[in-house]
Amino acid sequence: MKIIVPMAGRGSRLRPHSLTVPKPLIPVAGQPIVHRLVKDIAKVLKQPIEEIAFVLGDPAFFGDEVVESLKQLANELGAKASIYRQDQPLGTGHAIMSAEPSLYGPAVIAYADTLIRAEFDLDPNADSVIWTKRVNNPEAYGVIKLNDKEEIVELVEKPEAFVSDQAVIGIYYFKDVAVLKSKLQEVLDENVMHGGEYQINDGIKRMMADGNIFKTGTVDEWMDCGNKNITLETNAKMLGFLKEDGEEILVDQSAILDNSKIIEPCYIGANVKLKNTTIGPYVSIGEGTVIEDSVVKNSLIQTQTTIKNANLDEAMIGNHVKYNGNFKKISIGDYSVLE
Known part of the structure; x- marks a missing residue:
């Protein structure tokens, strides 16, 4: 089994946090989001x-x-790493085809901007499984x-x-991802584009037209990391799940607590x-962040940052930041929001 992870996008909706670190x-x-995603898959x-x-x-x-x-x-997963480059942002289908030498045999394709919680077995009779989540809207x-056989026969957008x-x-999931590759190659050869991009759905629809059997794998939780507010929600949910799972290192042994209190769950x-x-x-x-004389909840703070005199709720703060709640002078990166 192999996992194909297209992750060439710049993550513009998560700026400024994705300006220097890929989303x-x-x-x-x-x-990191992609580490959790791959391990969960x-x-x-x-x-x-x-x-x-x-x-x-x-x-x-x-x-x-x-x-x-x-x-x-x-x-860590005992696998070989293959690195490919998508030279132009030409869509999901184009991104997959950028990994063309690896497109054979059983494989999962997973886009690296989401996290999941799931427990199910792949249907051995399926040529492909599309993972889904039941939604209210x-x-x-x-x-x-x-x-009527619970087979997927069509993909419908909005x-x-x-x-x-x-x-x-x-x-x-594809029992043999080479079948998808051949259909996506047809899409590229025929220049079938939507919004100026080649889409994975066009390859999948051609597989369906050829009689390939598609089944569903329904996840229990689907957590997005598309923008700041959604990422904070995902961080909170994941912390809760890790606590339920009995994760051992939610507070690293090297952390120093001086007259301070941690209200679980936290990392x-x-x-x-x-x-x-x-x-x-x-x-x-x-790692390496220092926080003094502050109250922080429902927030995500990255590495090597210093925070003083702060009362933070629903905050997302990047790496190597200096923030003093009693500030007179402040320097915030592009696309930042103070609310």
């Missing part, structure tokens, strides 16, 4: 992962540090249409009339220093 590498509940698959193919964008942004992080992730999503309440979340990284401070609930703090 899939932004930590949520103590781990491996748990669902319940079989060895031989290769993880990452499709990255511009090397100037997705540089050596990113590549090394992804190789380490693959190594299917008109806002791309959804699946099922026949239906005006009810089709189903199962939304496509961007994770797919406190290595060498964090807290002084006269209350943290939590639902706070993640990255």
